[in-house]
Amino acid sequence: MTRTIVGPFNRVEGDLEVRLESHDGVVREARVTTPLYRGFEQILVGRAPADALVIAPRICGICSVSQSMAAVAALRAVSGTVAAPNGVLAANIAHAAENIADHLTHFAVFFMPDFARPDYAGAAWHPAAVERFAAETGAASAEILPVRARLLHVMGLIAGKWPHSLAFQPGGTTRALDLGARMRLAGTWRDFRAAFERIVLGGPVEDFLSIETADGLAAYAEAGRADLPHFLRIAAATGCDRLGRGPGPLMSFGAYHGEDGALFAGGVTEAQDGWRPLDPDRIAEDLSHAWMQEGPALHPARGETRPDVDRPDGYSFAKAPRLDGRPVEVGAVARQAVDGQPLIRALLERDGATTVTTRILARMVETARLILAVEGWVRALDLREAFCAPETVRFGDGTGEGLVEAARGALGHWVVVRGDRIQRYQIVAPTTWNFSPRDADGRPGPLEQALVGTPVGDQPGRSVAVQHVVRSFDPCMVCTAH
Amino acid sequence: MAVLECGARGWSAELDAVGIDLVWHPSVSLATGAEVIERLERIESGAEPLDILCLEGAVLCGPNGTGRFNRFAGTGRTMLDWVRALAPRAGTVVAVGSCAAFGGIPAGDPDPTDARGLQHTARGPGGVLGTEFRSRSGMPVINVSGCAPHPGWIMETLEAVAAGLIGPADLDALGRPRFFADHLAHHGCSRNEFYEFKASAERPSDRGCMMENLGCKATQAVGDCNQRSWNGGGTCTDGGYACVACTAPGFENTRGFLATPKIAGIPVGLPLDMPKAWFVALAALSKSATPKRVRDNARADRPVVPPGRGPGTR
Numbered sequence: 064m065t066r067t068i069v070g071p072f073n074r075v076e077g078d079l080e081v082r083l084e085s086h087d088g089v090v091r092e093a094r095v096t097t098p099l100y101r102g103f104e105q106i107l108v109g110r111a112p113a114d115a116l117v118i119a120p121r122i123c124g125i126c127s128v129s130q131s132m133a134a135v136a137a138l139r140a141v142s143g144t145v146a147a148p149n150g151v152l153a154a155n156i157a158h159a160a161e162n163i164a165d166h167l168t169h170f171a172v173f174f175m176p177d178f179a180r181p182d183y184a185g186a187a188w189h190p191a192a193v194e195r196f197a198a199e200t201g202a203a204s205a206e207i208l209p210v211r212a213r214l215l216h217v218m219g220l221i222a223g224k225w226p227h228s229l230a231f232q233p234g235g236t237t238r239a240l241d242l243g244a245r246m247r248l249a250g251t252w253r254d255f256r257a258a259f260e261r262i263v264l265g266g267p268v269e270d271f272l273s274i275e276t277a278d279g280l281a282a283y284a285e286a287g288r289a290d291l292p293h294f295l296r297i298a299a300a301t302g303c304d305r306l307g308r309g310p311g312p313l314m315s316f317g318a319y320h321g322e323d324g325a326l327f328a329g330g331v332t333e334a335q336d337g338w339r340p341l342d343p344d345r346i347a348e349d350l351s352h353a354w355m356q357e358g359p360a361l362h363p364a365r366g367e368t369r370p371d372v373d374r375p376d377g378y379s380f381a382k383a384p385r386l387d388g389r390p391v392e393v394g395a396v397a398r399q400a401v402d403g404q405p406l407i408r409a410l411l412e413r414d415g416a417t418t419v420t421t422r423i424l425a426r427m428v429e430t431a432r433l434i435l436a437v438e439g440w441v442r443a444l445d446l447r448e449a450f451c452a453p454e455t456v457r458f459g460d461g462t463g464e465g466l467v468e469a470a471r472g473a474l475g476h477w478v479v480v481r482g483d484r485i486q487r488y489q490i491v492a493p494t495t496w497n498f499s500p501r502d503a504d505g506r507p508g509p510l511e512q513a514l515v516g517t518p519v520g521d522q523p524g525r526s527v528a529v530q531h532v533v534r535s536f537d538p539c540m541v542c543t544a545h
Numbered sequence: 546m547a548v549l550e551c552g553a554r555g556w557s558a559e560l561d562a563v564g565i566d567l568v569w570h571p572s573v574s575l576a577t578g579a580e581v582i583e584r585l586e587r588i589e590s591g592a593e594p595l596d597i598l599c600l601e602g603a604v605l606c607g608p609n610g611t612g613r614f615n616r617f618a619g620t621g622r623t624m625l626d627w628v629r630a631l632a633p634r635a636g637t638v639v640a641v642g643s644c645a646a647f648g649g650i651p652a653g654d655p656d657p658t659d660a661r662g663l664q665h666t667a668r669g670p671g672g673v674l675g676t677e678f679r680s681r682s683g684m685p686v687i688n689v690s691g692c693a694p695h696p697g698w699i700m701e702t703l704e705a706v707a708a709g710l711i712g713p714a715d716l717d718a719l720g721r722p723r724f725f726a727d728h729l730a731h732h733g734c735s736r737n738e739f740y741e742f743k744a745s746a747e748r749p750s751d752r753g754c755m756m757e758n759l760g761c762k763a764t765q766a767v768g769d770c771n772q773r774s775w776n777g778g779g780t781c782t783d784g785g786y787a788c789v790a791c792t793a794p795g796f797e798n799t800r801g802f803l804a805t806p807k808i809a810g811i812p813v814g815l816p817l818d819m820p821k822a823w824f825v826a827l828a829a830l831s832k833s834a835t836p837k838r839v840r841d842n843a844r845a846d847r848p849v850v851p852p853g854r855g856p857g858t859r
Contacts, residue, residue, distance in 0.1 A: 069578050070619025073571045076546075080618035098616040101605070102657030106650065110800065117789055117802045121650045124693055125546050168549065176575055198575035199567065205555035212550040216777030223784015224775035226547065226693050227791070229803070230784045237750045237785030239846035251777075370657070372613045380614075449846055451750035451785075524578055 064091070067523040070098075072533060074173040074198075076125055077540025079498075081533060082378075083514070085523045093507070093514035095498045100354070100380040103545045104368040107488035112138055112458040112480050115488065119476065120227050122490070122545045125168070127226035128161040128218075129469030130542075133476040133490075136320075136465030139233045141480050142456050148322060149450040150235015152440045153221045155319045155326075156248070157236075158467075159433045159440075160217035161225070163255075165470035166395070166426040167214075169537040170263075170290070171196075171207040174423065177534065178297050182527045188297055195293065203262070203290055210258040216251045220244050234452035242446060249441050256434050265289030268431045275405035277413050280424075291427050298420045307513040307532035309417035310334060313397035314341060314386060314496070316475065318468035319436065326436050327402040327429075327468070331386070334411045338401060341386075343466060343475070348491065349383040349502040352376050360385070360503065363477040363489035364462055380544035383499040383508060384491050392417060392509040393472025393496045394536065396425035404428060417513075419535040426470075426537075458483055469493050471539050492542035510536055546572060547693045550776075551700045563704045568595065582620055589630045597706055598635035598680075600663060603644040603651045604628055604673045607659035614658040628663070628673060637706050638663060638680045639687045641699055646688035646720070647672075647794035654798050662688070664720060667795040684713060688720035692791035697773060698725050719794065721767065729817065730763035730781070730788045733771035740764075742835040743828045744843035749803075753843025755787050757812055760803045764816035766790035 070080035080096040103122055107115055119134040120127040132154065139146065146154075176198035183189045195203045218225035221236060230237045240248065256268065264271045265287040274280055284295035298304055317329025330338045349360040354377040356369040370380065383390070391397075396417050399407040407428060410421050458480050465476040472493030479487040499508030507515075510533065519526035549572075552559030560567060567574060568588070569581055576584065587593040604625050605614040612625030620627070632638050640663045643649040651660035652667045664672040664686040672686075679685060687706070689698050702722050705711040717726045734740065739754040746753035755761035763771070763781075766788050771780050781788050787803060790796045806813045815824050838850040 068619055071571065071578065071581055072618060073569075073574060073577045073581065076572070078615070078618045080616075096618070098618050099605075100614045100658065101603075101651040101660070102614075103650075105655060105657040106653040106797075109654075111802075113803050114799075114801065117799075118650060118653065118797075121692060168546070172549070172573055180575070199557040199573060205558055208549055208555040209553055213777070215550060219774070219776035219779030221784075222776075223779045223781045223786065224770075228784060229781070229786035229789070232749050232786075234749060238783070239750055239785075241847065370608075370614070372608060372611075449750070451748070451846065453748060455748070530577065 065523060069524055069529060074176065074534060075538045075540060076123070077543070079533070079538060079540045081514070081529070083519065083523050083529070085519050088518060088520050090514050090517040090519055090523070090529070093511045094378055095500065095508065095510050096379045097381040097498065097540055097544045099540065100370050100544050102368075102370070104488050104490060107485050110485050111483065112141065112478070112485055113456070115478065115485065116229055116232070119490070123539060123542045124226050125165055126161065126469045126471065126539060126542065128158050128222070128228070128231070129467060129474055131228065131231040132158055132467045133465040133474050135231050135233055136467060137463035137476040137478045138456075138458070138465075140463030140465065141461040141478060142233055142458050144233035144454070144456050145452060146233065147235035147449045147452045149444055149448050150452070151321055152444055153236040153240065153450060154231055155321060156437050156440050157217060157221045157230075159319065159437050160214055162470040163430050163433055164211050164214055165537070166430050167207050167211050170423065170426065171201075171204040173537065174534045175203065175294065176201065177527055177530045178301070180527055183301075186300065188300055191293070192297060195290065206262055210255065210262065213251065214255045217248065220248050220251070232451060233456045234454065236450045239450045240444065240446065245441065245444060245446060252434075252437055252441060259430065259434065261289070263290050263427060264431065265292060268434050271431050272428070276409050280406060280410070294423060295420070298423070303419040303531060304414065305418065306517065306528060307419040307422075307535050308414070308516070309392045309509055309513050311416070312386070312389060312391045313400050313417070314391040314393050314473055315398040315401040316341070316466035316468055316473045318398055327398050330401045331391070332401050334400075334414070334416050338403065343464065345387045346475070346491070347385055349385055351383070351503040352378055352500040353382045354380050355382060363475060363491055364464065364479065364487075366477070366489040368489070379500040381495050381499055383502045384496050385502055390499060390502070390506060390508050390512070391496060393493050394422065394425070395429045395470070396422045397472060398468055399425045399428055404432070419531050422535040471537050472496060490545055492539065492545065494536070494538045494540060494543040497536045498538055498540070498543055547696045548699045550696045559700065563707050565597075565703060565707050578619055585627070585631070588634055591634065595631065595634050596636040597639060597703065598631055598637075599639045599641050599703075600628060600645045601641045603648050603660035603662065605651065605658040605660050606673065607657070610659070625673060632663070632674055632678065632680065635680050636682045637684050637687065638674075639689060639702060639706070640664075641689050642694050643690045643692045643791055643794075643796065646690040649692060650797045652797060662794075664688075665794055667798065685716065685720050687711070687716060687722060690719070690721055690792045691768065692796070695725070695770065695773065695775060698722065717767070721792065725769045726767040726792070728767065728769040728772060730766045730768040730770045731816075732769070734763055734782045735771070736782055738839060739843050741831060742839045743832045744835050744839045747844055750785050750846040751844050752846065752848070755782065756805065758805055759787050760789070760801065760805050761787035762790040762814060763788035765814055766792055768792045
């Protein structure tokens with residue numbers, strides 16, 4: 064048995080360390096460590112409830128709007144505030160822009176550069192991958208980063224600035240868009256659609272979304288010249304469609320909630336089985352392998368955060384969230400599978416698991432679907448009406464649960480307010496689920512499971528397959544332990 | 546990650562154009578694991594030069610001074626240890642963001658991790674490198690504060706360092722580049738007319754000045770936010786919410802960010818260098834002279850009274 068520590072594991076958001084035990088060139092066990100703890104849940108206690116809108120988003124510089132949305136949803140539940148419909152639409156547009164920006168950054172800057180590694184030199188596809196995807200010098204990131212910057216003009220219009228905006232309030236959003244702003248918003252979105260279709264999809268969003276089978280996808284991959292078909296060809300050549308298998312279950316809190324429910328329905332699904340409803344009361348955080356003081360596994364509304372760096376079995380600042388006692392995978396692939404998106408469902412049924420390929424593909428499927436959704440939301444804005452409900456928001460005493468979907472998956476905030484002060488604030492972030500340590504029954508977290516079986520050769524620390532598997536989850540480590 | 550917005554041809558091309566060669570960046574570099582550690586060890590030993598060390602994030606000194614709340618992954622050493630090892634090797638040290646500059650949000654009460662900035666804390670000078678620290682070029686730590694800092698503040702500071710155009714005189718007393726720190730966030734605020742007449746917003750999304758009721762600190766906080774604008778044309782105040790003074794040390798310990806504390810009806814935090822008596826007198830005078838248009842529009846989310854001299858004129 065060979066033991067290897069991989070870290071600093073970069074091109075992920077934040078600090079990550081992975082420990083591997085391998086034998087005969089294959090990973091047998093993996094342990095994932097979140098080595099940073101900042102104490103947000105402790106810092107929030109004792110403050111005015113609305114101050115969570117300032118503090119909580121600052122957990123993360125790339126999913127700040129998601130954190131705002133979760134905090135807003137939790138505070139809305141405590142205060143009983145009903146948001147103005149325009150504010151719900153505007154917040155969803157900003158949230159979609161952030162999530163898409165994260166998907167694009169992940170694809171071009173974090174994930175694809177590994178295919179340009181010298182490890183693959185000699186493969187017929189390698190020179191084109193270097194030209195297009197090499198870290199820092201690749202043509203794809205040079206094209207996509209300015210597109211991302213332009214996309215984030217949505218934030219200048221709706222949120223004032225990004226990251227860390229206070230535009231997202233229980234009553235809605237704080238800037239009433241006028242006709243000019245709405246036209247600029249539509250123009251920004253039009254530009255984004257055109258760039259995404261040209262650079263990533265290689266054709267209209269509608270054509271891409273009409274692909275519903277594995278065979279259809281294979282034909283698209285063969286014919287296309289843009290970056291997504293390019294990835295799919297490399298993925299097939301490198302076996303990414305068999306790598307990093309996630310057995311499920313997959314969970315989504317449901318994304319982009321509005322008057323008619325969620326755009327992407329929430330729930331739970333196994334890789335091959337059908338949908339079932341999610342009961343958030345069945346969530347608990349296990350502390351047995353976290354650098355936390357010993358305690359029972361508790362629902363976040365009753366959870367405690369008391370770090371202990373000397374905890375004997377601890378190996379991560381992340382707690383281990385479980386649903387009905389089981390680890391679950393979250394993220395775009397879970398969101399699209401739970402919502403029943405035909406192509407993603409077809410691939411999961413074929414493979415019997417999530418894979419590196421489906422995780423990457425699902426982000427682009429989701430981006431394509433969001434392009435259409437946002438077009439509808441911009442049209443639905445009623446500029447004669449308010450963006451923020453005029454009623455004064457009062458908190459008093461109460462408990463609130465804010466369940467949203469960040470780019471990387473299910474994000475929950477649980478707040479208990481007593482005497483107009485925060486008494487308890489607990490956060491379970493997407494990567495807390497995906498990169499959780501083991502629980503009291505010794506069950507590994509989703510990444511720890513997905514790494515088992517990964518071929519690593521005789522130098523596990525330099526295995527590019529491990530890099531693909533870990534980055535396919537798009538981890539956000541600063542959010543993980545917060 | 547904010548800095549990725551810089552450059553019409555991508556951030557890498559921008560760095561290239563100003564002669565900055567990235568040794569390693571956790572988000573964009575190819576190198577990972579052992580390759581990175583070997584490189585950092587060469588810099589630590591002096592075998593490889595380092596012109597600029599950028600740090601993002603507070604340095605966590607807890608628990609009990611061990612720094613173990615933040616180990617640098619894969620190295621078995623704390624970030625505290627690495628920072629102290631690398632900073633003296635650097636030509637210039639740049640703190641990117643209020644966390645690395647002053648401690649920031651992690652230093653918020655009860656400061657669970659003993660979070661500090663490189664050369665300052667939320668309470669004053671000091672930090673993990675100490676007041677006397679100077680990098681190889683003789684500079685104190687450059688604090689590009691802000692939460693998050695404007696991408697331009699980061700990039701322009703790095704460009705100025707690379708070009709040798711920034712010296713101690715270009716920094717304010719807290720180490721912040723004066724090109725943005727000699728301004729107040731208030732300067733250029735689109736709500737200026739409401740400020741002049743003390744026509745105040747009362748609820749979120751009202752268009753009036755947010756200083757009197759909604760906690761806005763733009764008249765006390767440094768930054769050229771409202772002059773250069775963010776994300777294609779926005780700012781905090783333009784977006785309809787208060788400036789929280791994110792460029793200032795200790796901003797995280799405000800209680801009640803979104804409401805203005807008052808004594809006897811007068812806001813506690815007056816404009817930075819304005820005598821209180823003058824402010825009160827001017828406020829009373831300007832309130833008495835406030836045009837109806839300004840007064841009504843201050844309490845609406847859109848202009849309800851257009852500019853004009855009266856019916857039939859313009």
